[in-house]
Amino acid sequence: MTAFLKYEQQGHVVTLTMNQPERRNPLTGNTAVAEILAACETIAADSSVRAVVLTGEGPAFSSGGDIKTMQQQSFGDVDGMRIRDDYRRGIQRLPLALFNLEVPTIAAINGAAVGAGLDLACMCDLRVASDKAKFAESFVKMGIIPGDGGAWLLPRVIGMARAAELSLTGRMIDAATALQWGLVSQVVPPEELLNAANALASEIAANPPQVTRMTKKLMREGMHQSLASLLELSAAYQALAHQTADHREAVTAFLEKRTPAFKG
Structure with a gap:
């Protein structure tokens, strides 16, 4: 088949x-x-x-x-x-x-x-x-x-x-x-x-894949969670996002006025 x-x-x-x-x-x-x-x-x-x-x-x-x-x-x-x-x-x-x-x-x-x-x-x-x-x-x-x-x-x-x-x-x-x-x-x-x-x-x-996945997850959770609950989850995800290499690359590329290279 x-x-x-x-x-x-x-x-x-x-x-x-x-x-x-x-x-x-x-x-x-x-x-x-x-x-x-x-x-x-x-x-x-x-x-x-x-x-x-x-x-x-x-x-x-x-x-x-x-x-x-x-x-x-x-x-x-x-x-x-x-x-x-x-x-x-x-x-x-x-x-x-x-x-x-x-x-x-x-x-x-x-x-x-x-x-x-x-x-x-x-x-x-x-x-x-x-x-x-x-x-x-x-x-x-x-x-x-x-x-x-x-x-x-x-x-x-x-x-x-x-x-x-x-x-x-x-x-x-x-x-x-x-x-x-x-x-x-x-x-x-x-x-x-x-x-x-x-x-x-x-x-x-073209965007950082880990952050893209977390962003989608937040939007999905926001469809049925309260604002307070979503803010708690957002804080946890943001802490993870700040620690990624892609975040550092984004900031560095912005300051150096070049296109970032995100690797996940």
């Missing part, structure tokens, strides 16, 4: 490409979850990786859940508790892995991001879209709820009102609307998508 995910590294940037275009890169009914989880573990342990680009092969970014798999779960004699456990052991591991990954992630959305595909994009830190991309939180259209964390992720990206509009109608929006709503930060022609995502990744990767 062909691997679902292509893992490629150039310099300090890893590109992960979902590679099942004939099925529109679904996240269930295949090895997608296991392969993305394995990639996250590899990236987390590799100090040479400073940024990650996630994209899809073919006309779709990801169609989300595989409909045939849903049919087997819903139409067959499958116990509800087993379905619950399948979610907990399966696709629900994705938001936890990507949320806790300290390396910054960029979704390069080449086409339709539907259901869990949209939620996958929201698990990333930044989103760049082709002008051919479309977005739908379409679970309600299939008579199910966002079981992969979408009800937590989407409101934090575009706000509760817009998230409710998408989630309760199941409506599909285009790339221009996604940009207006803040779902994506850039919209570019399809042929420029990976260049735009890689330019953003390279800009991130």
Whole structure:
């Protein structure tokens, strides 16, 4: 069986490409979850990786859940508790892995991001879209709820009102609307998508990698911690940052009016 995910590294940037275009890169009914989880573990342990680009092969970014798999779960004699456990052991591991990954992630959305595909994009830190991309939180259209964390992720990206509009109608929006709503930060022609995502990744990767990881971690923690708790964590991280060689290099390079060379 062909691997679902292509893992490629150039310099300090890893590109992960979902590679099942004939099925529109679904996240269930295949090895997608296991392969993305394995990639996250590899990236987390590799100090040479400073940024990650996630994209899809073919006309779709990801169609989300595989409909045939849903049919087997819903139409067959499958116990509800087993379905619950399948979610907990399966696709629900994705938001936890990507949320806790300290390396910054960029979704390069080449086409339709539907259901869990949209939620996958929201698990990333930044989103760049082709002008051919479309977005739908379409679970309600299939008579199910966002079981992969979408009800937590989407409101934090575009706000509760817009998230409710998408989630309760199941409506599909285009790339221009996604940009207006803040779902994506850039919209570019399809042929420029990976260049735009890689330019953003390279800009991130040019900074001190340890501090970049800590900065992402602080922003993630700030989504659910109190200000007082986040300030305590910030003080601890800042103490570590002040002691890094990259901090000394940044200060020295600034005073010497030259470009710093960060080594991590």
